[in-house]
Amino acid sequence: MTEPVVHRSDECLKISQVLSRIGDKWSVLVIMSLRHRSLRFSELKRGIDGISQRMLTLTLRNLERDGLVTRTVTPSIPPRVDYELTAMGHSLAEPVEALGTWAFQHIDRIAGAQARYDAGEP
Numbered sequence: 001m002t003e004p005v006v007h008r009s010d011e012c013l014k015i016s017q018v019l020s021r022i023g024d025k026w027s028v029l030v031i032m033s034l035r036h037r038s039l040r041f042s043e044l045k046r047g048i049d050g051i052s053q054r055m056l057t058l059t060l061r062n063l064e065r066d067g068l069v070t071r072t073v074t075p076s077i078p079p080r081v082d083y084e085l086t087a088m089g090h091s092l093a094e095p096v097e098a099l100g101t102w103a104f105q106h107i108d109r110i111a112g113a114q115a116r117y118d119a120g121e122p
Helices: 008-020 027-032 041-047 055-064 087-118
Strands: 071-074 080-085
Touching: 008 027, 027 041, 027 055, 027 087, 041 055, 055 071, 055 087, 080 087
Parallel strands: none
Antiparallel strands: 071 080
């Protein structure tokens, strides 16, 4: 029998911080948008329904800081800025996509379970 993995509290905190960053809905949507090719800011904004310009800017900065996205500025008027996933970002896209697929496949069952719970059914 294998022993359970025990994480020190500082490890748990670091893992929690990473998961909260990559698990928020905007980060997930940006990662999924960039999984096939680089995109300009305006293309990302148009492709992610409901995201504000400020939230997209913050999300991209955080993903860049975490080493998941690179930002390339091409000098022109106006300057062209492209975003793309790094190798680490691409390695994250696969499990994120799998999680999204799972959610899509189970959305109706989850909604049914929530309705039963809210109605006080066992």
